[in-house]
Amino acid sequence: MSDDDATGGEPKAPIDFYFDFSSPYGYLAAQKIGEMAQLYEREVDWKPILLGVIFKTTGAQPLLDIPIKGAYARRDMERMARMMGVAITMPEVMPFPSIPAARAVYWAKDTHPGQAVTLAKALYDEAFGTGGDIRDADAVIRIAGEVGIDGAALSAALGDAAVKERLKTEIEAAMQVGVCGSPFFIVDGEPFWGVDRLDHLERWLATGGW
């Protein structure tokens, strides 16, 4: 930084926000991360992932299917949502395949950068705000249309090899930097896993670490 830098120095790095559209805890985090980032003058880079791919490496199972733990998790999610003041409605099928939703967001980041986050929020709202079904490309295209994204272009993109490859590459890169669940945040190289680490993340943003 120099004194004649009227902007007040280099912009801070964004918060990388990794999430699976099928993750209820990811949905809860998505309701809070934007406001928190703004408070600390950060952007948020929304990065959909597929837990199913990551679980092949970590050996994890879908949380809600696990004996004993699944029942606890469902109760914990709903209790945490109430504590956060967020309405949540579980979709009928859990977890659900979120490939079209994830591909659509990466494609939108490149082609409709001003609407990509709006699309991600709308997809999450459909799944967990109303308990809707976003598994199929048709649902994703419809929701994209509602936020002003050209449905025909998205429809073509979802079948495109480059768009498919992009999601694979992003998930591989996420694993390389240590992403093991959803939600997962990285800020200035520091990783935070879980909606229950939002308080740690906020303190990190405020203090620069401890």
Next chain:
Amino acid sequence: MSDDDATGGEPKAPIDFYFDFSSPYGYLAAQKIGEMAQLYEREVDWKPILLGVIFKTTGAQPLLDIPIKGAYARRDMERMARMMGVAITMPEVMPFPSIPAARAVYWAKDTHPGQAVTLAKALYDEAFGTGGDIRDADAVIRIAGEVGIDGAALSAALGDAAVKERLKTEIEAAMQVGVCGSPFFIVDGEPFWGVDRLDHLERWLATGGW
């Protein structure tokens, strides 16, 4: 309650505190639960468990051994310890077998009720306060002696079939009420898993739920 009940009503139920002596997050929770319980006029019932037994049902693996997740967890534990203001030193072998320690605590609850919690804290302190080794019966007996428990009696107890059976029964009962990890708390039937749920537990104690 009646007006002539001079004690102010029935005592509140204790907080059931389930933990594995090999669990770093359990150690962190153990540093805080007593003070929190006291604040809300609760006792704490310290209940050692063996995650290895529970993981046979939930299919979980020891956290620190899991690809990607293990590296994150080690970082998270140390960061959380610093945030909580708790010194933590990892034992060389992680996770370690904690059977003698767990058996000793249940035996002490029956035979030395005034010293059982002191013993549990001393065992945790040895393991994670100083990074010591509490795997063997000899170590457990030595630490018990330091808190005023008769070593010869404990030594005999650790080989006793009834003491072995007691731990099995306690773990089975824990799973029956939904215990799937360490630390795990149950208060008035409400379950809380993880040191990162201490804030939820405290709010529950303060408000009676939400």
